[in-house]
Amino acid sequence: xxxxxxxxxxxxxxxxxKEYLQMNDYEVAWQQDGEAGLNAFKASQFDICILDVMxxxxxxxxxxxxxxxxxxxxxxxxxxxxxxKIDKLKGFKTGCDDYITKPVDEEELIARIGAILRRSNPEPxxxxxxxxxxxxxxxxxxxxxxxxxxxxxxxxKESKILTMLCAEKGQLVERDRILKALxxxxxxxxxxxxxxxxxxxxxxxxxxxxxxxxNIHSKGFILED
Numbered sequence: 105x106x107x108x109x110x111x112x113x114x115x116x117x118x119x120x121x122k123e124y125l126q127m128n129d130y131e132v133a134w135q136q137d138g139e140a141g142l143n144a145f146k147a148s149q150f151d152i153c154i155l156d157v158m159x160x161x162x163x164x165x166x167x168x169x170x171x172x173x174x175x176x177x178x179x180x181x182x183x184x185x186x187x188x189k190i191d192k193l194k195g196f197k198t199g200c201d202d203y204i205t206k207p208v209d210e211e212e213l214i215a216r217i218g219a220i221l222r223r224s225n226p227e228p229x230x231x232x233x234x235x236x237x238x239x240x241x242x243x244x245x246x247x248x249x250x251x252x253x254x255x256x257x258x259x260x261k262e263s264k265i266l267t268m269l270c271a272e273k274g275q276l277v278e279r280d281r282i283l284k285a286l287x288x289x290x291x292x293x294x295x296x297x298x299x300x301x302x303x304x305x306x307x308x309x310x311x312x313x314x315x316x317x318x319n320i321h322s323k324g325f326i327l328e329d
Contacts, residue, residue, distance in 0.1 A: 111141035138162025157184035269327035
């Protein structure tokens with residue numbers, strides 16, 4: 105059962121959200137100010153944090169920053185009445201995974217939590233030692249791409265990215281999944297670095313024109329042959 109830290113100072117909304125989340129099989133620790141929320145986070149392990157922004161003692165933005173210092177990987181969702189673009193940008197700069205404005209649609213909240221948790225904890229890939237990609241054979245254990253008598257030795261990151269694409273050939277592999285699996289986080293420089301590796305893989309596979317690594321804008325990549 106996934107455990108949620110909910111920090112919300114509104115008594116009615118906090119109670120309703122806690123009950124609704126528990127009805128959907130989440131364990132919930134509800135705190136009503138930022139200081140109590142931080143202490144709760146330090147005392148236990150959580151799978152995701154849902155934070156109101158306008159909370160007493162420590163506001164939601166500062167609380168998220170403190171949480172990220174302790175555990176950079178834990179997902180954070182802001183739940184707030186502050187809907188201005190500048191507030192949303194500030195939220196995402198703290199490293200939040202989503203920003204939901206009030207009034208809250210409980211079903212949408214559950215859907216978003218589920219999507220974030222799936223991205224944060226993807227199912228293990230069914231990796232095999234050899235993949236066929238068009239006229240190429242990709243050996244994952246040796247990190248080698250073979251075509252006829254030609255063998256290309258891939259780097260570790262090239263091999264890991266290609267493995268993720270091969271394991272879900274024909275399906276979208278999200279950018280964030282690749283970034284978190286290989287770099288541990290997503291920022292501008294990590295995304296640019298990943299684009300360089302995708303470019304190199306396209307070059308490695310360029311002798312077979314039936315192979316394509318498509319870039320789905322802002323979403324991810326699809327390997328097709």
